[in-house]
Amino acid sequence: MEEGAAGPQGEAGLWPGVGAGLLLWTAAAVLLPVLLTCWCSVRRARREEALRRGRGLGPGSRHSLGLGSGHTWLYTDLFPRPTYCSLCGQAALLGSSCLSCGLCVHEACQARAQRRLRCKESVQAPGGGPGGWEGGLGAPGGGLGAPGGWEGAPGGGPGGWEGGLGAPGGGLGAPGGGLGAPGGWEGAPGLQADPGPLPPAPGLQPHHWVRGNLPICNSCAACGLQCGSQPRLCDCRCCWCQRVAHDGCLSLLPTACDLGPLRRAIIPPRYLYTAIRQRASPASQLSSICPENWCPILVLANARSGNNMAQSLMGEFRSILNPVQVVDLGCSTPLKALQLCTLLPSHAVRVLVCGGDGTVGWVLDAIDEMKYKGQDQYIPHVAILPLGTGNDLSNTLGWGPGYTGDVTAEAILQKVLDGDPMKLDRWRVRVTKGFYSFHGPKIFSMNNYFSIGPDALMALNFHECREQSPFLFSNRIINKAVYFFYGTRDCLIQACKDLDQKIELELDGERISLPKLEGIIVLNIAYWGGGCRLWEGTGDISPPPASHNDGLLEVVGVYGSFHCAQIHVKLANPVRLGQAHTVRLILKNSAMPMQVDGEPWVQGPCTVVITQKTQALMISPPGEQLDDDVSLATQPDT
Structure with a gap:
């Protein structure tokens, strides 16, 4: 009996130890990968932060309108193809690459590469000698027989190519390698004298x-x-x-x-040096540096737009153009970037905006500020590479509903060079609180549309959600899915019902009788809501012609969120309220959501007046017949 009793007690005493050990191993198996992933993420974040803050290491740190130089490093965990370090020549699986000149280096070689390998120069003095091998033959920064030697090594000649002229480690005619040596560059076989x-x-x-x-x-x-x-x-x-x-x-x-082949789009570095240092130089001296039919392109990119493709595109554009021509709007404002136009010939510059409609509006506002400063002769034409969510302005001008990466950077720049100039109406939206207010009115610039009602509510909910969790909105499809969710929710809630009883509408001073509506939309362009031709509608009855440069606004009404969805799939028409040069809306009571070009807010009782502000100089793709032109051409004669 004692043995039988001792057996179960011994087993019971054994199991707690086994259970604790199993629990420990399970916890280690689960937590170790998680901790390792977190450690790697923190280490990579610190490395990227060090790259941004280092001397000349980071997008935007060297490409302001100055004489700075240095590499723009981008760290990668795994190079996409077989890669060799540009400094030591060994194979590299991970490391950094320069977005401007294309150098690839190990992490351990990066500091030496920053000092010894010259990057693509934004500004170069005419007497500086040729660029040569990352330093130049006869240039002050390096070259054969110059102070600095190959790759700008200190000491000139004896410094040589990582070994020097006649040094045991390499150089000209040395056993270790160099020009004319059997070992070739750095002892590598195959390169003859x-x-x-x-x-x-x-x-x-x-x-x-x-x-x-x-x-x-x-x-x-x-x-x-x-x-x-x-x-x-x-x-x-x-x-x-x-x-x-x-x-x-x-x-x-x-x-x-x-x-x-894209020489017409590139700013030669010697031109910038001459333009900055010798502003009083004769025009013939500057024109001799420029290619024939010169049309330099300035690229302004917003890395936060839409599906976050701007970062890789900036690298491609920097490798083709002068690095000073590519500006990250997260590091510089459009107004500051556009000051480069003042160093270039009048009316010759073209700007490519990589971003959504909000980014385009930001750039056009900066161009208006240039006009206020008396810089009209330097105003550029603007093209669009659509990276946003809706991209209605881009669609209207013929640049498509969104960039998917199927067109190379060279082809994009060629389209901008060959594009056709055109104009776009820009409007001023003046919002005055109540009938009398001690505060100044809110002033907005409008390129696309103004709205009050369900679509403004969807934009407001989307904006608030993106501000809370910006990391979730890195894909255009996800963004549209969020819009769809909020639109479906509003179909059930109907937060904007009875708008016709809360608002008065005047078109060119004439009071308009409103049917039972939940929303009013004022259009300047053909597309709305991510690709819907709202004014055109469906059916055999053609509406009055509309264009983005005719000085007229189109005003429509919608019955609710479900009606907006029906219009999107061409199952219903909007309520066309008319066209006008001036639109005036009076919100009599309660607060309603409003938006101007995707910028939403909640507004109490107010008066909204929309008048024409100016016309922007834009570019459409070459040979592209815009939909507005087609609608005008197909209108029956009356």
């Missing part, structure tokens, strides 16, 4: 050769064969004209760089 590129004639733009990590499917500009096919750091690419060449073919190419 080659005198290298000669300096171009004074006043011409030199090539800026970057070695290795060439784009796929390329061909040598000299011999036509493929470059960069060997599994090592070999062959070269000019980060200005984008030509590639074998190491042994460099001497066969012209010494001067023509800036490539």
Whole structure:
């Protein structure tokens, strides 16, 4: 009996230890991956923050309108293709790449690369010599026989290419490698003696050769064969004209760089130096530096717009254009960025806005400020690369409902160069509280539309949700799904009912009798609500013609959120209230949601007056027949 009693007691005493051990191992198996992931995330965030705050390391730190230089590093956990460090020549799985010149380096080599490898120069003095190999032949920053040697190494000649001229580690004719040595560059086999590129004639733009990590499917500009096919750091690419060449073919190419097929869009670095330092220089001196039919493009990108594609696009544009031409609006304001236009020929600049309709409005407001400052001769034309959620203005001007990455950066810039100039009406929305107010009125600029009612309520709910959790709104589809959710909810709540009893509408001073409505929308462009042609509607009856540059506004009404959904799928028509040059709305009582171009707020009793402000200079894609033009052409003669 004692043995039988002892058995279960011994088992019971054993199980708590086993259970505790199992619990411990389970907790370790669950928590360890979580903690490791958090540690890696914090480490990466600190590394990226260090890159932004370091000397010349980060988007926006070097590309203000100044003479700064330095690399714009972007850290990556895994390079997308076989990559070799531009400094040590070893294979690299992770590290940093420069968005401007294309250098790729290990994390351990980054500090040395920042000091020794020159980046693409935004501004270059005419007497500075050619760019040569990340430092230049005969340039003050580096080059053969110059103070700084290859890659700008201190000491000049003896410093050499990571070993120096005649040094044991490498250099010209040295056993370790260098020009004319059996070992080639840095001891790498295969490169025979080659005198290298000669300096171009004074006043011409030199090539800026970057070695290795060439784009796929390329061909040598000299011999036509493929470059960069060997599994090592070999062959070269000019980060200005984008030509590639074998190491042994460099001497066969012209010494001067023509800036490539998109030379019309690029600001030569020597032009900026001359324009900044010698403003009083004759126009002939500046024109001799510029390509024929020069039309420089300034890219303004908003990294927070829509599906967050702006960051990668800025890197592509920086690799093609002068880095000073690409501005992140998260680091600089549009007005500050547009001051570059004052250094360029009058009416020659074109601006490409990468973002949503709100970003476009921000840039157009900055252009209006330039007009107020008396800088009318420097006003640029504006093109749009749609990265937002709705993109109604972009759709109206022919740039499409949204960019999906299917068009290369080169093709986008070529479209902007070949685009057709046009005008866009801009309107002033003046909101005055009550009948008498001691406070000044609110003033808004309108490009797309003004609305009061259910669609403004959806925009307000979306805006508040995005402010609380911005990390959730990184995809255009998710954004539209959130709009759909709030629209469905309002179908049940009907928060804006009986609007016709709370508001008065006047078109050009004439009082309009309103039916039973929940919302009023004032349109300047053809599209509304993410791609719906609201004024056009459906059916055989054609409405009066409308255009975005005719000085008229179109005013429509909707019965509610469900009616808006029916209009989107072409099952219903809006209530067309008329067209006018001036629109006046009086909100008599209660508070209602309002919006101007997607900027929502809740407004109490007030008077809203919409009048024309100015006309903006825009660009439509080449050969694109706009929908407004089609509707005007198809109108029957009366």
